Amino acid sequence: MTNAINQHMLSRRRLMTGTAAALATGAVVSPSMLMAQSSSPLPIATTVSADEKFPPGEPGKDYTPVHTPNGVTAPFKVVDGVKVFHLIASEFEHEFAPGLTAICWGYDGRTPGPTLEAVEGDHLRIYVTNRLPAPTTVHWHGILLPAGMDGVTGLSQAPIQPGETFMYEFKLNQYGTYMYHSHFDEMTQQGLGMMGMFIIHPRKPVGPKIDRDFAIMLSEWAIEPGTRRPNTLEMTDFNVLTMNSRAFPGTAPLVVQKNQRVRIRFGNLGAMHHHPIHLHGFTFRITETDGGPVPESAQWPGNTVLVTVGATRAVEFVADAPGDWAMHCHMTHHAMNQMGHDVPNMIGVDAGGLDSQVRSVLPGYMTMGQHGMGGMGDMGMAVPHNSLPMVGMEGPFGYIDMGGMFTIVKVRDAEVGFDDPGWYENPPGTVAVAATAEALRRDGINVDRKIDGPRPSERAGTPDASTAAPTHAASHSDGNPATTPATAPTSAPAAVAYACPMHPEVTDDEASRCPKCGMKLVPQE
Amino acid sequence: MNARTLVAAIALLGVGGCVTIPREAGFGDVQQLLAERGVGRVHWNQGTAADADVERHVADLLSRPLDVNYAVQVALLNNLALQATYEDLSVAQADLVGAGLLGNPIFDGELKLADGEGPVIELAVVTDFLDIFFIPARKRLAGQAFELAKLRVAGEVMSLAHRTRQAFYTAQASAQALDLHRTVLQAAEASRDFAKRLHDAGNINDLAYASERATYEQAKLNLADAELQATEDREALTALMGLPAPTAQLQPRLPELPANELSLDDLEQKALERNLTVALARRQIESNARALGITRSMGLFANAEIEAGVAAEREGDGAWAVGPAVSLPIPLFNQGQPAVATAAAEFRRARHAYGAMTVDIRSAVRAATARVQAARVRAEQYRNVLLPLRSQITQQTQLHYNGMYVGAFDLLRAKQDEVTAGAQYVQALRDYWLARSALEALVDGWFEGASTSAARSLTGTSTNPSSSEATHD
Numbered sequence: 001m002t003n004a005i006n007q008h009m010l011s012r013r014r015l016m017t018g019t020a021a022a023l024a025t026g027a028v029v030s031p032s033m034l035m036a037q038s039s040s041p042l043p044i045a046t047t048v049s050a051d052e053k054f055p056p057g058e059p060g061k062d063y064t065p066v067h068t069p070n071g072v073t074a075p076f077k078v079v080d081g082v083k084v085f086h087l088i089a090s091e092f093e094h095e096f097a098p099g100l101t102a103i104c105w106g107y108d109g110r111t112p113g114p115t116l117e118a119v120e121g122d123h124l125r126i127y128v129t130n131r132l133p134a135p136t137t138v139h140w141h142g143i144l145l146p147a148g149m150d151g152v153t154g155l156s157q158a159p160i161q162p163g164e165t166f167m168y169e170f171k172l173n174q175y176g177t178y179m180y181h182s183h184f185d186e187m188t189q190q191g192l193g194m195m196g197m198f199i200i201h202p203r204k205p206v207g208p209k210i211d212r213d214f215a216i217m218l219s220e221w222a223i224e225p226g227t228r229r230p231n232t233l234e235m236t237d238f239n240v241l242t243m244n245s246r247a248f249p250g251t252a253p254l255v256v257q258k259n260q261r262v263r264i265r266f267g268n269l270g271a272m273h274h275h276p277i278h279l280h281g282f283t284f285r286i287t288e289t290d291g292g293p294v295p296e297s298a299q300w301p302g303n304t305v306l307v308t309v310g311a312t313r314a315v316e317f318v319a320d321a322p323g324d325w326a327m328h329c330h331m332t333h334h335a336m337n338q339m340g341h342d343v344p345n346m347i348g349v350d351a352g353g354l355d356s357q358v359r360s361v362l363p364g365y366m367t368m369g370q371h372g373m374g375g376m377g378d379m380g381m382a383v384p385h386n387s388l389p390m391v392g393m394e395g396p397f398g399y400i401d402m403g404g405m406f407t408i409v410k411v412r413d414a415e416v417g418f419d420d421p422g423w424y425e426n427p428p429g430t431v432a433v434a435a436t437a438e439a440l441r442r443d444g445i446n447v448d449r450k451i452d453g454p455r456p457s458e459r460a461g462t463p464d465a466s467t468a469a470p471t472h473a474a475s476h477s478d479g480n481p482a483t484t485p486a487t488a489p490t491s492a493p494a495a496v497a498y499a500c501p502m503h504p505e506v507t508d509d510e511a512s513r514c515p516k517c518g519m520k521l522v523p524q525e
Numbered sequence: 526m527n528a529r530t531l532v533a534a535i536a537l538l539g540v541g542g543c544v545t546i547p548r549e550a551g552f553g554d555v556q557q558l559l560a561e562r563g564v565g566r567v568h569w570n571q572g573t574a575a576d577a578d579v580e581r582h583v584a585d586l587l588s589r590p591l592d593v594n595y596a597v598q599v600a601l602l603n604n605l606a607l608q609a610t611y612e613d614l615s616v617a618q619a620d621l622v623g624a625g626l627l628g629n630p631i632f633d634g635e636l637k638l639a640d641g642e643g644p645v646i647e648l649a650v651v652t653d654f655l656d657i658f659f660i661p662a663r664k665r666l667a668g669q670a671f672e673l674a675k676l677r678v679a680g681e682v683m684s685l686a687h688r689t690r691q692a693f694y695t696a697q698a699s700a701q702a703l704d705l706h707r708t709v710l711q712a713a714e715a716s717r718d719f720a721k722r723l724h725d726a727g728n729i730n731d732l733a734y735a736s737e738r739a740t741y742e743q744a745k746l747n748l749a750d751a752e753l754q755a756t757e758d759r760e761a762l763t764a765l766m767g768l769p770a771p772t773a774q775l776q777p778r779l780p781e782l783p784a785n786e787l788s789l790d791d792l793e794q795k796a797l798e799r800n801l802t803v804a805l806a807r808r809q810i811e812s813n814a815r816a817l818g819i820t821r822s823m824g825l826f827a828n829a830e831i832e833a834g835v836a837a838e839r840e841g842d843g844a845w846a847v848g849p850a851v852s853l854p855i856p857l858f859n860q861g862q863p864a865v866a867t868a869a870a871e872f873r874r875a876r877h878a879y880g881a882m883t884v885d886i887r888s889a890v891r892a893a894t895a896r897v898q899a900a901r902v903r904a905e906q907y908r909n910v911l912l913p914l915r916s917q918i919t920q921q922t923q924l925h926y927n928g929m930y931v932g933a934f935d936l937l938r939a940k941q942d943e944v945t946a947g948a949q950y951v952q953a954l955r956d957y958w959l960a961r962s963a964l965e966a967l968v969d970g971w972f973e974g975a976s977t978s979a980a981r982s983l984t985g986t987s988t989n990p991s992s993s994e995a996t997h998d
Contacts, residue, residue: 225930226921340925343932345728354722358715358933361708362940364923367933381927389928456727 044144045292047204048121050173054203056083057119063201066117066213066265067418069252069407070244071197074114082123082169087113087138089160089182089194090131096221096240097250097337097403100388103229104193104245105132105182111193111245112217113180120175120203126168128160132189135159138168139183140198141269142290142312145170153184160184175202176292177265177312179217187271191232193245195219195269206293210316211260216243218277218307218329218405220270225338225387236272237341240388241334241404248335248406249393253420254327256319256411263287264327265314268307275334275405278304279315281325288314304330319411324424329405337388337403339373346370366501373401379501380519396423397431497524550618551675552611558679562799562969564686565598569611590774593693593958596766600689601682603767610681617667617674624667625660628653630834642841649850651834655823662819669812673805680801683970685765690962692762697779698955699755704777705948706744706751709941713744716937737934779954782904787961789894793887795968802972803886806879813872820868823861830854886972893964900957907950915943 048054056078059065065073076083087107094104094111107113118124130136137160139151149170150156160166178198182189197215220241222234230240243251256262265288268275285299290312294300307313328335346369358365366381373390378399383389392401412421440447498521500506500514511521552569559567568579583602586595601607630652637645720737723729763771797803836850922939925931 225925225928338930339928340930340932343929344723344934346723346932347728348726349722349728350725351722354715354718357711357718358937361712361715362919362923362936365926365933365936368927369929373929382924383928384921384924384930387928387930389930 045174045176045202046120047175047202047206050171052121054119054121056081056122057201057203059117062119062203063117064210064213066115066197066199066215068112068115068197068215068244069254070246070250071110071112071215071217072108072114074108074116076118079125082125083118084125084127085116086127086129088129088131089136091133094193094245095250096223096242096245097247097388097391099391100223100240100247100250100338100386101228102221102223102386105189106193106245107196111195112219113194113196115197115199115215116180117199117201118172119201120172122200123171124169127165128168129165130160130162133162134185134189135161136182136184136189136194137166138180140168140170140178140180141310142176142178143170143172143198143200144174151183156183172200174292175200175206177215177267177288177290177314179267179269179312181269188232190219190269191221191234191271192230193219195267197265197267199265207287207296207316208261210263212254212256212262212319214254214262214264216264216266216407217245218243218266218268218270218275219245220273220334223338225389226384228386234271238271238273239338241270241275241329243405243407247337247388247404248328248402249391249400251407253324253408253410255416255418255421256409257416258319258322258411258413260319261316262319262409263314263316265312266305266307267312268309270309272309273331273334274306274308275329276304276306276331277327277405278330279317279325279327279409281321281323281409281411282317282319284315284317286313287316288312319409322411322413322424323426325409325411326402327407327409328402335402335404335406336373337391339390343369347372364502378520380513380517382517498522499524547618550614551671552614554675555614555679555682558675558801559682562683564682565594565601567601567607567682570608587768587773590776591693592776593690593780596693596762596773596775597686597689599768599773600685600766604685604765605767607682607685610678613674614678617671621664621667621671624663627656627660631832633836639841643843644839645841646839647836648838649834649836651832651836651850651852653830653832655831659819659823662815662822665815666812666819669808669815673808673812676801676805676808680805680971683801683966687962687966687970689762689765691959692758692765693775694779694955694958694962696755696758696762697775697777698951699751699758700775701778701951702948703748703751703755705944705951706748708944709948710741710744710748712937712941712944713741716934717741719933719937779951779958782901782908782954782957786901787897787964789898792894792964792968793890796886796890797883799969800886800967800972801970803879803882806875806882810872810875810879813868813875817865817868817872820861820864823864882972886967889972890964890967893960893967896960897957897964900953900960904950904953904957907946907953911946912943912950915946919943 057063074085074087076085078084088109089105089107090109091103091105092109093101094106095101104111116126126138128136128138135153137151137153137157140149148156149168151168153159157166178200180196180198182194195217197217199213199215218241220238222231222238223229223240224231240247246252254262254264264279264284266275266277280303283301283303284305285301286305287294287299305313305315333341346367349367349370351367351370355365355367358367364382368379378392378394378401388403390401390403392399392403394400410416410421410424412424414421435445439445498508498511500517500519501522502519503514503516506514506516506521507524508521511523513520556567566582568575570576570579579602583599586599589595591599630650633647633649633651635645635647637647639645717737717740720729720734724731724734759771762775763773766773831851831853833849833851835847837845837847839845919936919939919942922931922936926933926936
C-alpha cells in the first residue's frame with residue numbers, strides 16, 4: 001500500500017520536474033505540449049512547478065473572475081500568504097423560480113454554494129462550519145491533494161459534527177474546472193443542494209484571453225408539487241432540473257457583448273442524469289474536461305456538450321452573432337418544469353361537449369392537452385401552491401414554453417454588464433413571420449398541396465381527431481395574437497373576439513385575462 | 526202479596542233500567558297523556574263535524590314539503606289503524622259502565638194445569654245477591670282496566686309517532702342518498718365518455734376502456750339499488766301516514782345535527798317515570814293487587830252465585846203465596862282457594878314482569894344513550910373533518926389537474942370519493958336521528974324493545990318488527 005502511494009507520488013513528481021524544466025527554457029507551456037511530452041502517466045494541468053512559491057493570485061490581475069449566474073463567488077482573505085475561505089453548511093429556503101421554493105441545504109445560505117475561485121500555486125485554508133442537523137464533510141472534487149484532505153467521511157476524515165468547524169488546507173498544483181460537495185450521506189446532502197463550483201485559474205496564461213467566463217452547476221431535484229422539501233429518496237423521476245439550482249424562468253441570462261470570447265464551465269452533480277447542453281447560434285469548442293485542458297488538436301467542435309454525472313466540461317466560443325440565443329439541456333423532459341408523467345395521453349382527443357358534461361359534476365373542469373403541452377403554463381389556471389406546472393415565461397413573440405435547464409445567452413452589440421439587457425430587437429426582415437400571399441405567389445407555393453402518405457384511420461362513428469377543429473386554448477396555433485401579423489394567408493378573420501375558456505360569457509377584443517378566474521382569453525372562431 | 530207488589534219488586538231490582546255510555550270514552554285523558562309527552566294533535570273520527578276539520582288540516586299539511594313533525598302529525602290524524610285502536614277505549618268504557626250495573630234480575634215462571642182445578646202459577650224474580658255488595662269492587666276493577674286501556678292507546682299513538690319519525694328519517698336519507706348516487710353515476714359516465722374519446726383517439730387500449738366502462742355499469746347497478754331502497758323506504762312512510770299514494774312531499778335534506786344534545790342526565794329515572802309501557806306495567810300490578818284483595822275478601826263466595834229474590838205461587842185455589850227466595854252453594858268442595866291462588870299468582874306475575882321491565886328499560890336507555898352519543902360523534906366527524914377533507918382533496922386534485930400533474934380520471938375519481946363520503950355522512954346523520962328518536966321514545970313513549978316475554982305479554986301489543994330501532998341499517 002505504502003509502496004503504491006510512493007510510486008504514484010514519484011511519478012507525479014517526475015512529471016512536475018519535467019514541466020519545470022520546460023519552464024526553465026522560457027518556453028510557454030501549452031497543454032498540448034504537455035500531452036506530447038508525456039504520453040504516460042496522465043498529465044496534470046499545470047503551468048508552473050509545484051515547488052514554486054507564488055503570492056496569492058489576485059482577481060482582475062492574475063485572472064479574469066468567473067461569473068456564476070444566479071450565484072456568488074466566495075470571498076477570501078489572505079493570512080500570511082495563505083488564502084483563507086470559510087464555508088458554513090446550513091439549511092435555508094431556496095427559490096428555484098418565482099412560485100417554487102423549498103427547504104434546501106448548502107453553503108453560506110445558498111445552493112450551489114459560493115463559487116470557490118483561486119489560482120494555481122495558491123495555498124488554501126478552507127474552514128467548514130457545520131450548522132446542519134447532520135454531520136457532514138466536504139470533498140474537493142477533482143482536486144489533487146493529500147488523502148486526508150479528500151473529505152470522504154470515515155475514509156479520509158471523521159465527520160464534521162453539527163456545531164463543529166473543520167479546517168482543510170492544501171496547495172493547488174493544477175488548474176481547471178472542479179467542484180466541491182458533501183461526502184457524508186451524499187444521496188441526502190447532494191440531493192438537498194450541498195455542492196458548488198471550484199475554479200482554479202492557471203498561474204500563467206493559457207490560450208486566448210477569455211472575456212466572459214461563466215460557471216454553471218447542473219443538478220436535478222425531486223419536488224412533489226405543493227411540497228417544500230426535495231425528496232432525496234427519488235432515484236429516477238426528477239421533476240425540477242436546474243442550472244445553478246434555478247429552473248427557467250428563474251435562470252439569469254448569460255449576457256455577452258458581441259465578439260467577446262466566452263467560456264462556459266459546466267459541472268454536473270445531479271444524482272442520475274447526464275445532460276447534453278445545447279447552445280443555439282454558435283459552434284463552440286470543448287476545451288476542458290475535469291482532467292483539465294483538452295489539447296487544442298483534440299478539442300471537439302460542436303454545439304452540444306454532454307456533461308456526465310460527476311464531471312465538468314468547459315466550452316469556448318466567440319460570440320459573433322448578436323441575439324437572444326437559447327441554451328438548454330436537450331433531454332426534452334429536462335427542459336420542462338414540474339408536470340405529471342402518469343397522466344392520460346391527451347393528444348388528438350376530441351373533447352367536444354365533454355367539458356359541459358364534466359362541469360355539471362366538477363365546475364372547474366376543462367379538458368386540456370389535446371394538442372400537447374404548449375402554452376399550458378400561460379393559461380393562468382389555478383395550480384397547487386408552491387409549484388411550477390409547465391411554467392415558462394412571456395417572451396417578445398409570445399409564451400416561451402420552456403422550463404428547467406434552460407437559459408438564454410444574450411449577445412449585444414452595445415457594451416453590457418452582467419444584468420439582463422431585455423429582449424433582443426431583431427433587425428427588420430430578420431424574424432420569421434407568416435408568409436404573405438405575394439410571397440406565396442412569387443415562389444409558387446401551393447398551401448393546399450396534396451401530401452402523400454396514409455392518413456390516420458378513422459374509427460367508426462367518431463370524428464377524425466386530426467381534422468377536428470381546435471377547441472382549446474392549448475392549441476399550438478394560438479400564438480400571441482398581438483404579434484401575429486394580419487397578413488396571415490390562412491383564414492385569419494379581421495376582428496377576433498376573445499373569450500375565457502372557462503367562462504364563455506367573458507369576452508374581450510384583445511387577449512386579456514378573465515376577471516373571474518384569471519385565465520387568458522382565447523380567440524373564438 | 527199481589528201482582529202489584531211483584532212489579533214493584535222488579536222495578537226496585539232493575540235500578541235505572543236504561544244506561545247511556547259516553548262516546549268520548551276517556552279520549553281526553555289519552556290526549557292529556559300525549560300532550561304531556563309533546564305529541565301533536567290527535568283526533569278520533571266519530572262522524573262529527575270536527576272530522577271534516579281534521580281532513581282539511583291534513584290536506585293543508587300535505588300541500589307543503591313536510592318536516593318530521595308534520596309527517597308525524599299527518600300520521601296521527603290519518604292512520605286508520607290508530608282509529609281502530611281508539612275503539613279499545615269504547616270497549617273498556619263500556620265494560621266500566623257494565624261493571625256499575627246490577628246483574629239483571631231473572632224472572633222465572635211456571636204454569637201448571639191440573640184437572641178440575643185452576644192453573645197453578647209459580648213466579649219468581651231473583652237477582653245475584655252478592656252483586657249489591659260487589660258492584661263497587663267490580664267498578665274499581667273495570668276502572669283499572671279502563672285506565673290500562675287509556676295507557677295502552679296512548680302508547681299506541683306514541684308508537685305510531687315513533688315509527689313514523691323513524692320511517693321519515695329513513696325515507697329522507699334514502700332520497701338524499703339517491704341524489705348522491707346520481708352524481709356518482711354522472712361522474713362515472715363522464716369518466717367513461719372521456720375514456721371513449723381517449724380510446725377513439727388511439728391513446729388508451731381496450732383494457733383501460735373496458736375497465737372504465739365496467740366502473741360506469743357498476744355505478745348504474747348501484748343507482749338501481751338505491752332507487753329501490755328509496756321507493757321501499759318511502760312506501761313505509763306513506764303507509765304509516767295512511768296515504769293511499771306517495772303524494773306527500775318531504776323536505777329534501779335530513780336536518781343537520783342539532784347544536785345541543787338532549788340532556789342525558791337522569792334518563793333512566795325519567796324513563797321509569799314517564800315511559801307508558803312501564804306505567805302500564807305499574808298500573809297492572811295495582812290492578813292485580815286490587816283483584817287479589819277482592820278475591821280474598823270474597824272468600825267462600827268467590828265463585829259463588831248467591832241469588833235472592835221474590836217467589837210467588839198461585840195455588841189452584843187462586844190464592845197467592847208470596848215469599849222470599851234464596852239459592853246458595855254449599856262450600857263443601859271449593860271454598861274459594863283456587864280463585865285466590867290464581868289472583869295471587871297473577872299479582873306476583875305482574876310484579877315480576879314489572880321488575881324485569883325496569884331492568885330492561887334501564888339497559889335499553891343506557892344503550893340508546895350510547896347510540897345517540899356515538900352517532901353524534903360519527904356524524905360530527907364526517908361533517909367537521911371528513912367532508913371538508915374530501916372537498917379539499919377534490920379542490921387540490923383540480924389544482925393538480927390544472928397543473929397536469931394528474932389526469933381527468935384522477936379528478937373524476939376524487940369527485941366520486943367526495944360524493945361517496947357525502948353519502949356516508951347522510952347515513953351517519955340518519956343514524957343519529959334514528960338513535961335520538963329511539964331514545965326519546967324510550968324515555969317518553971312506548972317501550973318497543975321489551976325483551977322478556979312477561980314484559981311483552983304485559984304491554985298487550987305486538988311490536989311492529991319494522992318499527993324497532995334495532996332494524997335500522
